[in-house]
Amino acid sequence: MTSVQTPVASAGLDPAVDPLALESQVCFALSAAARAMVAIYRPLLEPLRLTHPQYLVMLALWEHGDLSMSEISAMVHLDPATVTPLVRRLDTLGYVHKTRSERDARVVTISLTDVGQALRAVAEGIPAQVVARTGMSVVELTEIRVMVAKVVDAGQRAGAL
Structure with a gap:
C-alpha cells in the first residue's frame, strides 16, 4: 500500500500539528517580531523626535545622501503615499529639505539639513x-536580519512587494 502525502507532510511539517494554528504561521x-522591535526602538527615537518610519528615512539619507522620493520609497519598502507625510514631518522638524528638479518638476529630491546631518552623531x-534592550547578541540579531532579508527577497521575487 502506498502512502499518500498531504501538502503539509510533503512540506516537511508535522501533520499532527494544526497547520492553521496561529503560532504555526510565519506571517504571525x-x-x-516587527511590532516588538518597533516597541524597542520607540523610546530610543523619542528624544530625537522621530518615529520608526521617519528613522528609516533618515537612515537612508545618512547612508546615501540626497535621494528622490521614489528612491527613498524603494529603499525603506514603503509606498510613496506613506513616505510623503514622513518627509513632510522631517521637513517641519528641520531635519531635511525638499527641492524640485529643474529638469523634471515631478521629481522631488530630499536632502539633509545641517541639523539632520548632526542628528546622525x-x-x-x-x-x-x-x-x-533585546538582551540578544549582535550575532543573533545579525542572523535574524539575514533571515528576514531572505523573506523580503522571496516576497519581491513573488511580486508581492
Missing part, C-alpha cells in the same frame, strides 16, 4: 542600545 511571527548610539 514576523508581524509580532546622536543616532549612532541607537544600535548598541537596541542590542542591550
Whole structure:
C-alpha cells in the first residue's frame, strides 16, 4: 500500500500539528517580531523626535545622501503615499529639505539639513542600545536580519512587494 502525502507532510511539517494554528504561521511571527522591535526602538527615537518610519528615512539619507522620493520609497519598502507625510514631518522638524528638479518638476529630491546631518552623531548610539534592550547578541540579531532579508527577497521575487 502506498502512502499518500498531504501538502503539509510533503512540506516537511508535522501533520499532527494544526497547520492553521496561529503560532504555526510565519506571517504571525514576523508581524509580532516587527511590532516588538518597533516597541524597542520607540523610546530610543523619542528624544530625537522621530518615529520608526521617519528613522528609516533618515537612515537612508545618512547612508546615501540626497535621494528622490521614489528612491527613498524603494529603499525603506514603503509606498510613496506613506513616505510623503514622513518627509513632510522631517521637513517641519528641520531635519531635511525638499527641492524640485529643474529638469523634471515631478521629481522631488530630499536632502539633509545641517541639523539632520548632526542628528546622525546622536543616532549612532541607537544600535548598541537596541542590542542591550533585546538582551540578544549582535550575532543573533545579525542572523535574524539575514533571515528576514531572505523573506523580503522571496516576497519581491513573488511580486508581492
